[in-house]
Amino acid sequence: TEPDPLEGEIMDKCLLLHAEHDFNASTFAARVVASTLSTCYCSISSAIGALYGSLHGGANQRVIEMAEEIGDKNNVAAWMEKALARKKKVMGMGHREYKAKDPRAHIIQKYLATLSEKKQDFRYYEILQEVEKVFRAKMETTGKPIYPNVDFYSGAVYRLLGIPAILFTPIFAMGRVAGWLGHILEQRSDNRIYRPESLWTGPEPRAYIPIEKR
Numbered sequence: 001t002e003p004d005p006l007e008g009e010i011m012d013k014c015l016l017l018h019a020e021h022d023f024n025a026s027t028f029a030a031r032v033v034a035s036t037l038s039t040c041y042c043s044i045s046s047a048i049g050a051l052y053g054s055l056h057g058g059a060n061q062r063v064i065e066m067a068e069e070i071g072d073k074n075n076v077a078a079w080m081e082k083a084l085a086r087k088k089k090v091m092g093m094g095h096r097e098y099k100a101k102d103p104r105a106h107i108i109q110k111y112l113a114t115l116s117e118k119k120q121d122f123r124y125y126e127i128l129q130e131v132e133k134v135f136r137a138k139m140e141t142t143g144k145p146i147y148p149n150v151d152f153y154s155g156a157v158y159r160l161l162g163i164p165a166i167l168f169t170p171i172f173a174m175g176r177v178a179g180w181l182g183h184i185l186e187q188r189s190d191n192r193i194y195r196p197e198s199l200w201t202g203p204e205p206r207a208y209i210p211i212e213k214r
C-alpha cells in the first residue's frame, strides 16, 4: 500500500540517515572482498553479513527486543541494575567515533515522537527515553559517558510504521548500498589486496618432542 505522506517522508529520511558512514565494519568487509577482485555481489553480500551483527546494524532489532523485555517504563531502573551487574551491553548505545549523542539519533528520536503521537502509541518511546536517561546517568557516574547511536530509536520507528524486525537489516542495507558500491569502485580504481599481518603472542619456539616421547 502507498504510505501516507508523513510516513513516506520519515522512511525516506531514515534511509538517508543510514547512508554509508566511513570505515565501519560492513564497509571494510565490502572493501576487503573487493580487493580480491571478487564481484560486486559478493562484496555487498559480505557487507550485509557484517551489518547483520548485533554490534553493528543488527543493534536496532536488539533494541526492540530489549524494550519488549522491559515492557514498561517503570521497569527500566530495575532492568538496568541487573543488566549492568551482568556486564550486559545496552544495545543502541555507544559508538567508536562519536563521543556525544549521535546526531542521527537526535533526528530519529524526533520522528519516533511524531509517529507515537500520530498512532497514539507511546510505549516504545517512553521505555527508550527512560533507558537513555537511566543509562546515561549511570555511565556518567563511572566517568565513561556513553550515548545513543543511530540504532537506538530507529527500530521503534520501523515498528510503528508496521515493519517487522526481520526487515530492519535489509532496510539498513538499502540505505548503505550506494555508499558501499562507491567504496568498491574506489577500491578497484587503485587496488591492492588486503593482507594484514598478525603478531604472534603465543609461546616462543620450543624443541620438537617426538610423539612417542610425549
Ligand code: COA
Binding pocket: 054, 055, 056, 057, 059, 088, 089, 090, 091, 092, 093, 094, 095, 096, 097, 144, 146, 149, 150, 151
Ligand atoms: N553498554 C554498556 N557498556 C558499553 C556499551 C554499551 N552499549 N558500549 C560500550 N560500553 C563500555 C564497554 O563495556 C567498555 O567498558 P570497559 O572499558 O570497562 O571494558 C567501554 O565502554 C568501551 O567499549 P568498547 O566495546 O571497547 O567500545 P568500542 O568502540 O569497541 O565499541 C560499540 C563500540 C558500538 C561496538 C559498542 O559501544 C557496543 O557494543 N554498543 C552496543 C551495540 C550497538 O549499539 N551497536 C551499534 C553501533 S552504531
